[in-house]
Amino acid sequence: MSAVSLPLLQPARAALLGLAIGDALGVPVEFLSRAARRQDPVVGMRAFGTHGQPAGTWSDDASLTFCLAEAIADGFSVEKVAQNCVRWYYHNFWTPHGSVFDVGITTREALSRLRANPTQLQAGGTDAYSNGNGALMRILPLAFYRPDAPLAERFQLIRDVSGITHGHIRSAVACLLYLLMTQHLLAGLTPAAAYARLCQESPAQLRELGVPEQEAAHFERILSGRLPDLPVGAIDSGGYVLHTLEAALWCLLRHGTFAETVLAAVNLGDDTDTTGAVTGGLAGLHYGEAALPADWLAVLTRRTDIEELAARMALAGVAA
Numbered sequence: 001m002s003a004v005s006l007p008l009l010q011p012a013r014a015a016l017l018g019l020a021i022g023d024a025l026g027v028p029v030e031f032l033s034r035a036a037r038r039q040d041p042v043v044g045m046r047a048f049g050t051h052g053q054p055a056g057t058w059s060d061d062a063s064l065t066f067c068l069a070e071a072i073a074d075g076f077s078v079e080k081v082a083q084n085c086v087r088w089y090y091h092n093f094w095t096p097h098g099s100v101f102d103v104g105i106t107t108r109e110a111l112s113r114l115r116a117n118p119t120q121l122q123a124g125g126t127d128a129y130s131n132g133n134g135a136l137m138r139i140l141p142l143a144f145y146r147p148d149a150p151l152a153e154r155f156q157l158i159r160d161v162s163g164i165t166h167g168h169i170r171s172a173v174a175c176l177l178y179l180l181m182t183q184h185l186l187a188g189l190t191p192a193a194a195y196a197r198l199c200q201e202s203p204a205q206l207r208e209l210g211v212p213e214q215e216a217a218h219f220e221r222i223l224s225g226r227l228p229d230l231p232v233g234a235i236d237s238g239g240y241v242l243h244t245l246e247a248a249l250w251c252l253l254r255h256g257t258f259a260e261t262v263l264a265a266v267n268l269g270d271d272t273d274t275t276g277a278v279t280g281g282l283a284g285l286h287y288g289e290a291a292l293p294a295d296w297l298a299v300l301t302r303r304t305d306i307e308e309l310a311a312r313m314a315l316a317g318v319a320a
Contacts, residue, residue: 011186011285012144012314014292016306018284019065019140019277021296022262023058026272027051030059030102034237034269042266045299051101056299059102061277064138066094066309068161072145073312076320078160082121085164086114096301102273104239107134110165121160124167133244135166137274139175140281143182144317154179155209166241169215174241176209177202177219178278181249185285191252192228199225218242228253237268237275244271248279258287 025042028049047055067084074080087093089100089111103111110123117123124130142158149157158179159172166172180202184194202223206216219242221227227250235250236243247268255261258280265279266272284292297303 008144008147008186008314008318009311010289012310012317013307014284014287014289015140015143015182015281016065016069016284016310016313017289017292017297017300017303018258018262018287019281020058020062020300020306021284021292022265022276022278022280023061023273024056024276024300025262025280025296026266026274026276027053027057027059027102028055029266029269030271030273032269032272034267037267037269037272042263042272044293045296053097053101054299054301056296056301057096058277058301059096059273060088060100060104060107060134061137061274063088063094063096063100064107064134065140065277065281066306068138069141069309069313070094072141072320073309073316075316076145078121078157078164081161082114082123082164083118086111086118090115104132104134106130106132107165114164122163122167124163124165124171126167128168128170130166130168131170131241132166132239133241133271133274133278135162135164135171136174136178136241136244137277139178140182141313141317142175143179143186143285144314146317146320147183147186151205152209169211170218171241173206173211173215173219174245177222178245178248178282180205181282182285185282191282191286195228195249195253196225199223222246222249232268235268237265237270237272239271239274244275244278247275248282251275251279252282252286258283258291259293261287 028046071080113123261283
């Protein structure tokens with residue numbers, strides 16, 4: 001393995017495993033309310049539940065993340081990302097047990113358009129109602145692809161990858177802020193310091209990138225610096241991309257271990273697998289693989305495959 005890839009190898013493994021764990025913790029209780037979680041909080045891996053899957057099973061969040069990671073490992077192009085996503089939905093590529101059991105409506109519609117017209121890569125809806133969290137949930141591998149590229153190039157790449165299923169600029173900005181947070185964590189900052197830098201630098205970066213003021217305004221609460229001070233009742237955990245990003249950052253900033261962070265995310269209720277996945281990627285990146293509970297890793301579906309994919313992604317992404 002190239003020496004240049006070694007610094008990113010362990011973070012890549014921890015991030016992908018952390019995302020998959022967060023997804024798997026949330027799968028059995030997806031769509032159930034926060035009140036239900038207060039009565040019966042998730043404290044570890046469960047079997048069955050909402051989707052009837054074995055313990056340790058991840059869903060579309062991790063599957064589509066791995067589709068992006070595969071594209072990076074295979075000599076990246078947006079076409080490869082799109083093809084992998086179509087292969088997942090129609091041919092069970094990177095599924096945990098050989099079949100798809102969960103997919104968002106916006107993603108499903110976009111992949112249907114892609115299958116009918118494979119050259120129309122920007123298949124995602126572009127209206128404001130197409131801002132579900134289906135692009136954010138799979139964007140994490142871009143943290144390991146050309147991490148030193150200029151900001152404008154990275155944002156265009158984010159827009160291209162997001163637009164496969166979610167074409168509105170709000171989804172792309174959410175993905176950008178998430179990846180900027182990963183960049184700060186990869187640089188060794190604590191979550192609090194990474195968040196402070198995000199709040200300090202991002203408003204000017206969004207202006208530099210030409211993000212319209214009315215769109216940047218949607219992220220004012222995140223970038224105010226006061227997000228971790230909000231009570232849990234102010235944090236939403238449905239499928240809206242802005243809410244998922246807020247919830248993930250809030251959980252990371254309010255808790256002190258990997259397990260506490262991802263369990264807090266899942267126990268917010270509602271879109272538990274995606275909130276868990278987006279949070280788990282950040283928490284895995286920060287706390288590292290050694291902090292991932294051994295009993296959760298022991299039942300995580302296709303763990304060895306995920307680890308091997310992370311290594312290939314880290315090597316190819318830095319070399320690109």
